[in-house]
Amino acid sequence: MFDWRWEFVGxxxxxxxxxxxxxxxAALLGYAIAMVLGLIFALAQRTRFPLVNRPIREFVEFIRSxxxxxxxxxxxxxxxxxxxxxxxxxxxxxxxGLHYASYLSEVYRGGIDSVPKGQWEAAKSLSLSPVRxxxxxxxxxxxxxxxxxxxxxxxxxxxxxxxLSVIGVTELMHTANSIxxxxxxFLEPYTLVGLIFLAISLPTAGFLRxxxxxxxHKMGLR
Amino acid sequence: MEFLRTxxxxxxxxSVTTVEQTFLAAALAILIAVIAGLMxxxxxxxxxxxxTIYIEIFRGTxxxxxxxxxxFVLPLFGLTLEKFTAGxxxxxxxxGAYGAELVRGGILSVPKGQWEAATALSMSPATRMRRIIFPxxxxxxxxxxxxxxxxxxxxxxxxxxxxxxxxxxxxRKINSTTYLSAQVFGTALILYYxxxxxxxxxxxxxxxRLMARKLGKML
Numbered sequence: 001m002f003d004w005r006w007e008f009v010g011x012x013x014x015x016x017x018x019x020x021x022x023x024x025x026a027a028l029l030g031y032a033i034a035m036v037l038g039l040i041f042a043l044a045q046r047t048r049f050p051l052v053n054r055p056i057r058e059f060v061e062f063i064r065s066x067x068x069x070x071x072x073x074x075x076x077x078x079x080x081x082x083x084x085x086x087x088x089x090x091x092x093x094x095x096x097g098l099h100y101a102s103y104l105s106e107v108y109r110g111g112i113d114s115v116p117k118g119q120w121e122a123a124k125s126l127s128l129s130p131v132r133x134x135x136x137x138x139x140x141x142x143x144x145x146x147x148x149x150x151x152x153x154x155x156x157x158x159x160x161x162x163x164l165s166v167i168g169v170t171e172l173m174h175t176a177n178s179i180x181x182x183x184x185x186f187l188e189p190y191t192l193v194g195l196i197f198l199a200i201s202l203p204t205a206g207f208l209r210x211x212x213x214x215x216x217h218k219m220g221l222r
Numbered sequence: 223m224e225f226l227r228t229x230x231x232x233x234x235x236x237s238v239t240t241v242e243q244t245f246l247a248a249a250l251a252i253l254i255a256v257i258a259g260l261m262x263x264x265x266x267x268x269x270x271x272x273x274t275i276y277i278e279i280f281r282g283t284x285x286x287x288x289x290x291x292x293x294f295v296l297p298l299f300g301l302t303l304e305k306f307t308a309g310x311x312x313x314x315x316x317x318g319a320y321g322a323e324l325v326r327g328g329i330l331s332v333p334k335g336q337w338e339a340a341t342a343l344s345m346s347p348a349t350r351m352r353r354i355i356f357p358x359x360x361x362x363x364x365x366x367x368x369x370x371x372x373x374x375x376x377x378x379x380x381x382x383x384x385x386x387x388x389x390x391x392x393x394r395k396i397n398s399t400t401y402l403s404a405q406v407f408g409t410a411l412i413l414y415y416x417x418x419x420x421x422x423x424x425x426x427x428x429x430x431r432l433m434a435r436k437l438g439k440m441l
Contacts, residue, residue, distance in 0.1 A: 070379055070414065081404055186290075190291045194287050
């Protein structure tokens with residue numbers, strides 16, 4: 001029944017740690033894509049042209065209400081049907097990046113909406129260009145209220161990377177699965193994966209909470 | 223069209239399983255959320271501590287890891303669950319941890335005067351919670367619960383990986399025999415979209431209106 005083998009743990013840990021690197025890389029890369037795309041989505045929804053903002057709005061809604069794992073399969077398998085071969089990493093990054101871009105665009109939108117109207121008017125009266133209005137006035141003020149949401153999704157994307165294992169990205173879950181089926185032992189690999197996730201996500205969440213407080217303090221909020 | 227005629231029934235069967243999983247997981251998640259949420263508000267160290275550990279573990283690791291762990295590792299402890307049961311238990315326990323924080327936040331959002339008024343009427347703590355605090359807390363937390371239930375529906379797609387024959391599983395199976403990936407996964411995506419925006423969202427709106435009427439509030 002229940003027998004935890006320490007020597008097995010010792011044997012597989014180096015391999016799991018290497019895979020952890022891939023997991024972290026996937027999360028950071030996906031998040032970088034999501035941050036940029038999300039900003040584009042958020043700004044596109046603010047344009048006055050219904051031909052732009054409507055489809056983007058619908059697209060974001062659609063992505064947010066369907067499972068990420070299905071989107072990963074979609075991106076990975078639909079490409080080859082039309083002659084575009086995507087590597088697991090590329091497909092995974094596109095899917096996870098798009099998914100979190102949709103979430104982040106909502107966070108950005110909330111942040112931008114929370115900037116008082118007077119700031120827009122002041123920028124206009126100083127005849128700042130739209131680009132300068134956004135880059136110097138609006139976005140710096142939109143960041144503190146958006147920070148908590150952004151932090152949650154950074155931890156969220158990290159926890160969703162195991163789904164990339166289904167298309168063969170060799171991150172933690174994939175490695176644990178391979179170890180499990182090579183040795184017919186699942187207790188240690190799966191438990192260790194859970195512990196590694198805890199060991200990274202809990203301190204990260206704590207760090208983000210502290211940083212948020214610092215930013216608020218700096219901006220003179222609360 | 224030809225495609226839907228051939229595979230439609232399979233998609234429907236898969237969707238029914240997904241709805242069942244969602245329903246059972248939601249019931250479990252709500253139950254856990256209320257219990258763990260109340261425990262988090264308790265002054266007793268043991269209650270508060272165990273709820274906190276539960277919430278941190280389930281929110282700190284991946285749902286997929288939890289699904290695998292419950293299905294593959296629990297049997298080693300002598301607790302073997304059928305895949306269908308393991309599936310909704312994993313999803314329910316995961317989302318229940320997120321829900322517990324909503325319950326806690328909802329209860330804390332009830333104005334202090336309500337607590338004091340109930341105490342002044344010499345209500346017992348249990349009656350106060352049941353009759354005064356919880357109904358108002360419930361009303362405050364309904365909108366985030368709508369989002370959580372959509373997350374839960376999406377979460378059930380992961381049970382396909384332990385071979386529960388839900389919508390996701392059916393889609394993968396049809397894809398592996400036909401390679402009509404765009405059609406297969408496209409149909410599945412649309413079905414998930416319909417379930418979340420066509421079932422969950424309107425249901426939550428209805429519930430919000432119902433609660434508003436019961437509490438005598440104007441929306």
